[in-house]
Amino acid sequence: MNLADFSNSPISILPPLMALGLAIITRRVLLSLGVGIILGAILLSNYSISSTVSYTFSSIKGVFIDDGAINTWNMSIVAFLILLGMTTALLTLSGGTRAFAEWAQTKIKSKRGAKLLAAFLGVFIFVDDYFNSLAVGSISRPVTDRFYVSRAKLAYILDSTAAPMCVLMPASSWGAYIITIIGGILVSHGVTEYSALGAYVRLIPMNFYAVFALLMVFAVVWFQLDVGPMRNHENEASRGNGFDDKAVNAESKDLNEELNITESETGKVSDLIFPIITLIVATVFFMIYTGVQALVADGKEINILGAFENTDVGASLCYGGLIGLGAALITVFRQDISAKDIGMTMWIGAKSMFGAILILFFAWTIGSVIGDMKTGSYLSSLAQGSIGIHWIPVILFLLSGLMAFSTGTSWGTFGIMLPIAGDMAGATDIALILPMLGAVLAGSVFGDHCSPISDTTILSSTGARCSHIDHVATQLPYALSVAGVSAIGYIALGFTGSVLMAFAASTAAFILVCGALMIMSKKRAVTA
Numbered sequence: 021m022n023l024a025d026f027s028n029s030p031i032s033i034l035p036p037l038m039a040l041g042l043a044i045i046t047r048r049v050l051l052s053l054g055v056g057i058i059l060g061a062i063l064l065s066n067y068s069i070s071s072t073v074s075y076t077f078s079s080i081k082g083v084f085i086d087d088g089a090i091n092t093w094n095m096s097i098v099a100f101l102i103l104l105g106m107t108t109a110l111l112t113l114s115g116g117t118r119a120f121a122e123w124a125q126t127k128i129k130s131k132r133g134a135k136l137l138a139a140f141l142g143v144f145i146f147v148d149d150y151f152n153s154l155a156v157g158s159i160s161r162p163v164t165d166r167f168y169v170s171r172a173k174l175a176y177i178l179d180s181t182a183a184p185m186c187v188l189m190p191a192s193s194w195g196a197y198i199i200t201i202i203g204g205i206l207v208s209h210g211v212t213e214y215s216a217l218g219a220y221v222r223l224i225p226m227n228f229y230a231v232f233a234l235l236m237v238f239a240v241v242w243f244q245l246d247v248g249p250m251r252n253h254e255n256e257a258s259r260g261n262g263f264d265d266k267a268v269n270a271e272s273k274d275l276n277e278e279l280n281i282t283e284s285e286t287g288k289v290s291d292l293i294f295p296i297i298t299l300i301v302a303t304v305f306f307m308i309y310t311g312v313q314a315l316v317a318d319g320k321e322i323n324i325l326g327a328f329e330n331t332d333v334g335a336s337l338c339y340g341g342l343i344g345l346g347a348a349l350i351t352v353f354r355q356d357i358s359a360k361d362i363g364m365t366m367w368i369g370a371k372s373m374f375g376a377i378l379i380l381f382f383a384w385t386i387g388s389v390i391g392d393m394k395t396g397s398y399l400s401s402l403a404q405g406s407i408g409i410h411w412i413p414v415i416l417f418l419l420s421g422l423m424a425f426s427t428g429t430s431w432g433t434f435g436i437m438l439p440i441a442g443d444m445a446g447a448t449d450i451a452l453i454l455p456m457l458g459a460v461l462a463g464s465v466f467g468d469h470c471s472p473i474s475d476t477t478i479l480s481s482t483g484a485r486c487s488h489i490d491h492v493a494t495q496l497p498y499a500l501s502v503a504g505v506s507a508i509g510y511i512a513l514g515f516t517g518s519v520l521m522a523f524a525a526s527t528a529a530f531i532l533v534c535g536a537l538m539i540m541s542k543k544r545a546v547t548a
Contacts, residue, residue, distance in 0.1 A: 023065070023075075024064050024065075024066050025394070026064075026395075027394035027398060033398065033426055035057070035059045035063070035389055036386070036426040036428075038052075038056050038059050039052045039055065040052075040425070040426070040471070040472060040473070043472045043473075043489060049382075050378065050379065052472075053382035053385075056386050057076065057382070057385050057386050060389035060390065060392070060393055061076045079388045080381075082385075083384045096337060097334060099338050100150070100338055102370045102373055102377075103338070103341030103345050104344075105369040105371075105373035106345055106365075106369040107158075107295060107299070107344050107348045108158045109281060109365045110345070110349065110365060110369065111158070111292050111296075112281045112283055113281050113284065113357065113361065113362070114287050114291040114292075114357075115285060115287015116288065116292030116351060117287075119287045119288050119289045119291065120163070120289050120292040121165075124137070124163045128167070131168065131169055132241060132242065134164045135169055135173065136241055137160055137163055138163075139237050141159060141160060142178060142182060145300065149186045149479075150476070152181070152182040153179065153182045153479045153480045153482070154483045155299065156178055156182075157175075157178055157485070158296070159292070160174060160177075161174060161485065168258050170250075170253040170256065171257075171262055171485055172249075172250060172253040172254075172486050172487075173250065173254060174483075174486065175480050175483070175490075175491040175494075176240070176494060178483050179480035180233050180236065180469070180495070180498070182480065183430065183469060184231075184234050187230050187430075187461060188230050190217060194431075195220065198438075198461065199220050201435065202216045202219050205438060205439060205457070208442065209446045211450065222454055223457060223458045225523060226513070227458050227461050228458075228462050228522075229417075229462035229463070229465055229466045229503065232505050232506060232526060233469070233498075233499070236498055236530075245538060245541050246541045247497055247541050248493075248494070249494045249497075251541065282361075284355050286355055287355070291351040294347055294350075295344050295345075295348040298343060298346075298347035299343065299344030299347070302344060303337060306339040307336040308324065308331070310331050310335055311326065311331035314331070314332070315327060383473045383474075383475055384475075387427065387428055387473070391427075391432075395427055409452070410515045411514055412452065412459075413455045413458075413510040413513050413514040414459065414507050416441055416444075417459040417462055418507065420433050420466075421464070422467060423436065423437065423464075424465075425467035425468070425470050427471075428471045428472075428473035428475070429474065430464040430467070430474075433467065433468070434460070437464065438461075440460075441453070441457050441459070444456060445457075452517075455510070455513050455514065455517075455519075462506055466506070469495070470495070470499050470500075472489065477491065477495075501533045504529070504533065505530045508525055509522045509526030509529075511525075
């Protein structure tokens, strides 16, 4: 099929803008994504009905089949979601979730403490953002629910610790991917002062959005900075509302039944901790194992960083999920729970993930459409005009944010914008290559953070069992605040060339923003 070429046309941004706009206005995610998909198909098919139908079918098929074979990446994520849903349900059946919540009440004495638990877990589990959001959500949700922390607040904590931590840590799936891209950029521009890993480490303090997004989480938790829609959700939570598990998003309530699972009275804290620790350890082990296998197959030197760089994340999540499920089964078999109850619980757990999976299918499909529309190519061309060199870092930050927001993928934005940033540095001042790369990393995480069609955002909603659109709406004020702080830092970085000066400028702006948020939330009805 010959597709229309929109690589140099602003028309390329219409499908994502339509989907995003409708999602915000109607709060119906599937409808909005579907309209974006159909609009893109019509434009790409030159308004031919038969071609539109054929292209739409092909795009949907691509979610499941890639190059004549099963799309292992997509299907492994779906499999992991189902496995985690089963495991989470078994943790409830075993009584481990109840026992942990009761134990936490003796150790955690306040709402603030419950939120800090989620935040610290989000910081420490950084190997992969999907895994982070879902695993931390499973552990934290019983405790935050017990202290009447809104699901929207939990989803914000999950989302604002997952991607920022992953992008800052070299020993993560994100870090390995980024290091690979940076290595190629350094070679192509003849930069030999530092290795790809060395460049990555130098970029950490320049990734202002990731750093200050993490700091904002702890500021919001400690000072209870509830502004905008978040205040309403916290007030509702304080009245005991919003804690049912009928759906993981507002639109799929009819797709899931309430998790009506009878909890065992003999459950122990270890019945929760053992499966979760097993899941984490097994997942990390298989990430290293599959990475080492790839290194051996390519005849490369074996090392931990190389293993993470070449790991099969999807397969590792599935293997880890299976072993975690096995550990959860051990905890219920130990209590002589009937096979019928176990089977029914596993089905309920799997079914609880169907809403999130459906949204992911739509998000992946529109991602394919956006790729064919060449939305990223058009947006990247905007950065290559006549721009003053000092403004390039902040422009790259904003443009990367817009691209990630429109496409719903930070990784795709990394792949497009990092080489462009390298080329711009090579054409202007190679000394600015790290600030430019740092601006792209930060902007990509920012845009992905805000986007309703981002899979990371969707899975954070899933981990918290929160309405997806509620999560997007409540997170946006904090994300935009941190983006403003980051933009000030990149302006300072472009004009001074000093990371220290830029970081100081961002820190000062961050303190002012927190002060403003504190004043705005001063009249809140809920106290920590």
